[in-house]
Amino acid sequence: MSNSSFSYAGNILRVDLSSDLISKEEFKEEDRRKWIGGAGLGAKILWEEVPSHVNWDDPENRLIFATGPLAGLPVWGTGGLTVVTRGAMTNGSTNTQANGFFGANIKYCGYDAVIFQGQSKDWVYLHIHEDGVDIKSAEDLLGKDTWETQETLEKKLNLNGHNLSVYSIGPAGENLVRFAAIQGDYGHVASKNGCGAVMGKKKIKAVVIERGKKGIKVAFPQALFACSDEMAHSLQNDPSTKSLYEYGTLGGVRNMVGMGALPIKNYTTNVWPDAVDTDIWEAKGLREGFDHRGHQCNSCGMKHCHMQIISSGPYKGQVVDEPEYEGWSGAGWAIGATDPQEVTWLNTQLDRACVDVNEFGWLCGWVMECQEKGFISEEELGFRIEWGDVSGAARLLEMISKREGFGELLAEGVKRASEKIGGEAADCAIYTMAGNSPRGHDHRSRWEELLDTCTGSGGTMDTAPPVFPTEHGLPASIRPQDPKAVSKQVGGLRGRRHFEDSLGACVFTTRVPLEMLCRSLESATGWDIRIDEAMLAGRRTAALMRAFNLRCGIGPELEKPSKRYGSTPIDGPISGVSIMDNWDEMLDIWYETVGYDRKTGRPTPDTLKSLELEEIVEAVWNFGKDKV
Amino acid sequence: MKSNSPVTEDRVKVELVAWANTFVGGDGSSRKVFDECIEEDATVLSVLKGLSTRYKALDDALWDRGSNELGEHIEIVVNDALLGIEHNLNSKVKNGDLIMLMGQYLGG
Numbered sequence A: 001m002s003n004s005s006f007s008y009a010g011n012i013l014r015v016d017l018s019s020d021l022i023s024k025e026e027f028k029e030e031d032r033r034k035w036i037g038g039a040g041l042g043a044k045i046l047w048e049e050v051p052s053h054v055n056w057d058d059p060e061n062r063l064i065f066a067t068g069p070l071a072g073l074p075v076w077g078t079g080g081l082t083v084v085t086r087g088a089m090t091n092g093s094t095n096t097q098a099n100g101f102f103g104a105n106i107k108y109c110g111y112d113a114v115i116f117q118g119q120s121k122d123w124v125y126l127h128i129h130e131d132g133v134d135i136k137s138a139e140d141l142l143g144k145d146t147w148e149t150q151e152t153l154e155k156k157l158n159l160n161g162h163n164l165s166v167y168s169i170g171p172a173g174e175n176l177v178r179f180a181a182i183q184g185d186y187g188h189v190a191s192k193n194g195c196g197a198v199m200g201k202k203k204i205k206a207v208v209i210e211r212g213k214k215g216i217k218v219a220f221p222q223a224l225f226a227c228s229d230e231m232a233h234s235l236q237n238d239p240s241t242k243s244l245y246e247y248g249t250l251g252g253v254r255n256m257v258g259m260g261a262l263p264i265k266n267y268t269t270n271v272w273p274d275a276v277d278t279d280i281w282e283a284k285g286l287r288e289g290f291d292h293r294g295h296q297c298n299s300c301g302m303k304h305c306h307m308q309i310i311s312s313g314p315y316k317g318q319v320v321d322e323p324e325y326e327g328w329s330g331a332g333w334a335i336g337a338t339d340p341q342e343v344t345w346l347n348t349q350l351d352r353a354c355v356d357v358n359e360f361g362w363l364c365g366w367v368m369e370c371q372e373k374g375f376i377s378e379e380e381l382g383f384r385i386e387w388g389d390v391s392g393a394a395r396l397l398e399m400i401s402k403r404e405g406f407g408e409l410l411a412e413g414v415k416r417a418s419e420k421i422g423g424e425a426a427d428c429a430i431y432t433m434a435g436n437s438p439r440g441h442d443h444r445s446r447w448e449e450l451l452d453t454c455t456g457s458g459g460t461m462d463t464a465p466p467v468f469p470t471e472h473g474l475p476a477s478i479r480p481q482d483p484k485a486v487s488k489q490v491g492g493l494r495g496r497r498h499f500e501d502s503l504g505a506c507v508f509t510t511r512v513p514l515e516m517l518c519r520s521l522e523s524a525t526g527w528d529i530r531i532d533e534a535m536l537a538g539r540r541t542a543a544l545m546r547a548f549n550l551r552c553g554i555g556p557e558l559e560k561p562s563k564r565y566g567s568t569p570i571d572g573p574i575s576g577v578s579i580m581d582n583w584d585e586m587l588d589i590w591y592e593t594v595g596y597d598r599k600t601g602r603p604t605p606d607t608l609k610s611l612e613l614e615e616i617v618e619a620v621w622n623f624g625k626d627k628v
Numbered sequence B: 001m002k003s004n005s006p007v008t009e010d011r012v013k014v015e016l017v018a019w020a021n022t023f024v025g026g027d028g029s030s031r032k033v034f035d036e037c038i039e040e041d042a043t044v045l046s047v048l049k050g051l052s053t054r055y056k057a058l059d060d061a062l063w064d065r066g067s068n069e070l071g072e073h074i075e076i077v078v079n080d081a082l083l084g085i086e087h088n089l090n091s092k093v094k095n096g097d098l099i100m101l102m103g104q105y106l107g108g
Helices: A029-033 A037-049 A102-108 A146-157 A194-201 A221-237 A242-247 A252-259 A282-286 A325-330 A340-353 A355-371 A390-402 A414-421 A447-455 A485-494 A496-500 A514-525 A531-551 A581-592 A605-610 A614-620 B018-024 B044-052 B058-062
Strands: A011-016 A023-024 A062-066 A081-086 A093-098 A113-117 A122-131 A131-135 A164-166 A182-184 A186-190 A206-211 A289-292 A304-307 A319-321 B007-017 B031-039 B074-078 B098-103
Touching: A011 A131, A011 A164, A029 A037, A029 A531, A029 B018, A037 A062, A037 A081, A037 A093, A037 A113, A037 A496, A062 A194, A062 A605, A081 A122, A093 A146, A093 A182, A093 A531, A102 A164, A113 A122, A146 A164, A146 A340, A182 A194, A182 A531, A186 A304, A194 A414, A221 A242, A221 A514, A242 A282, A242 B018, A252 A325, A252 B007, A252 B018, A252 B074, A252 B098, A282 B018, A304 B058, A319 A340, A325 A355, A340 A355, A355 A390, A355 A414, A447 A485, A447 A581, A447 B031, A496 A514, A496 A531, A514 A531, A531 A605, A531 A614, A531 B018, A605 A614, B007 B018, B007 B044, B018 B031, B018 B058, B018 B098, B044 B058, B044 B074, B044 B098
Parallel strands: A011 A113, A122 A206, B007 B098
Antiparallel strands: A011 A023, A062 A081, A062 A113, A081 A093, A093 A186, A122 A131, A164 A182, A164 A206, A182 A186, A289 A304, A304 A319, B007 B031, B074 B098
């Protein structure tokens, strides 16, 4: 049973900011099954509409907000937003997700995606509602942070909670900070590859979506409810997700430090200080250290997202969002901050200014280390900042967001800033040569994620961590420092995450067996989709994003870590073990596994044909010959 | 895992940290430590099998479908080094060794 109306709104909204022209296009049925939605749909649009000469800051760049077929349905965590664009950090493709209510609200208004093109003369926000779409002046919102922006728009429209989804940029986005993010619904962030800078360049302050009342038909409603219950049961009971169900990602800190994967003080150590109370850094300790309330996304039963009140210290009484693991690491451990009360405050300031918490952690930690070692003077920076100085970090954030003083250089991100300073300072910075921001771990202990980050095409990791690898014929567990096994795993799982990112669902609630996800999609759409087709769709999206990057000049020569990012840990659980001794071999295996050409980085013609991408073979293999 | 090796006076500590202790009846915080008597030829594998046979939830989480291969849910550290650096599952253990189990990392 298949019907074009099942599980999709069926329409794509196109907004030309240069001409103020708003139009509606059909999301064609044949494209839906091939690209699914979200990341897949975005990759297709990016490939077709953004040629190589259109850089991230060109008005003709596209900024795509897309959701997918599960969004708005009674499946946990289905408010999903995927942002795809040519991003500011790599000047290549971007694939970054957030949740909240975006995906549900926009489908209830009759759309699966919004494509922004052109550039507005004045600052605007887009207001999507059931009866139409309006471009409105945002002059009164300028300078406001993302939470203030949302509060102002809620008052203006007299709507709040799940009835209004607001995704906006703060001062960092307005000032084109290269790692600016897009933040929405109080605490959800599409953070990677400077998508907020693209939004700022187009002069879009916010995208505001009322919760429409248009229904979404599904093929097999009873089957969908049964699948949803089964997924919920799996999330609540499977050993791998029980902790996630109870505490979100709060368990990450304690687990990471045990594995040597907590990024402490800019990768200078893998052992946390003796003085730290380890109990307060466990999931239960972090949750119970605050007065908190659930802040769930659309249709979600996870005990994951929370708002909380700071209970002690200089920020006592302030309402903040409970950080994800990466908030605790980027706003905390990476910069040597060890008081959860202060870290949670800084994490929210980063969301409000709208910068990527990972990149901020690498940048701020780098500045702190450089000052400690005398590579950046107090005079250059304008003040003294030491490890763990949260108020100093907030001052740095302010300078970056407004591009004031030394903040002008730091606003370019740690790769460009460290390359500019040069010398020994350059050796301390954590980044990939392509400009991808590593996630908030010490990847020297997580080789799969380091390899994935360096070979990724979307601005950070493409694939890891593994989810039910045995479904794909891979071992349940591998030795994390086995170069062959790691490379086969990362290559073998490539595509699963791209498929998940196309569904309009949360990356955490899709941590169930893939066959379960496929049955949900089948119930929703009527397609007889199985694991093989799901992986094919995901690999297709991954290959197209890679082809886009190659067309932009981002090639395999950039697939390596910076000196510090690929350095050898000097203490902790993997002391003295170096990934770089195995790097070339790992790339060889990864390339062979994914079916890309080792020398040029291009997906081979056979691979492209197997992915049903015959139409781009000629273009991909004629880069540099003025064919595209 | 049955063995005919003689039991010694030697002991190995097995520590389940934070969430991993829920598999042995803990509340998901702090840690639970087991002081395990070991046999003469005890290995990391035999010690963990000895413990997991007493706790079904741990057995389900630790091993790949009841085999002697690790599942995907728990990471292991032996004497402060990740399994695979200085030890593997078949490495012999000695009196005073510490095996630590922690939940696998779950995301963003």
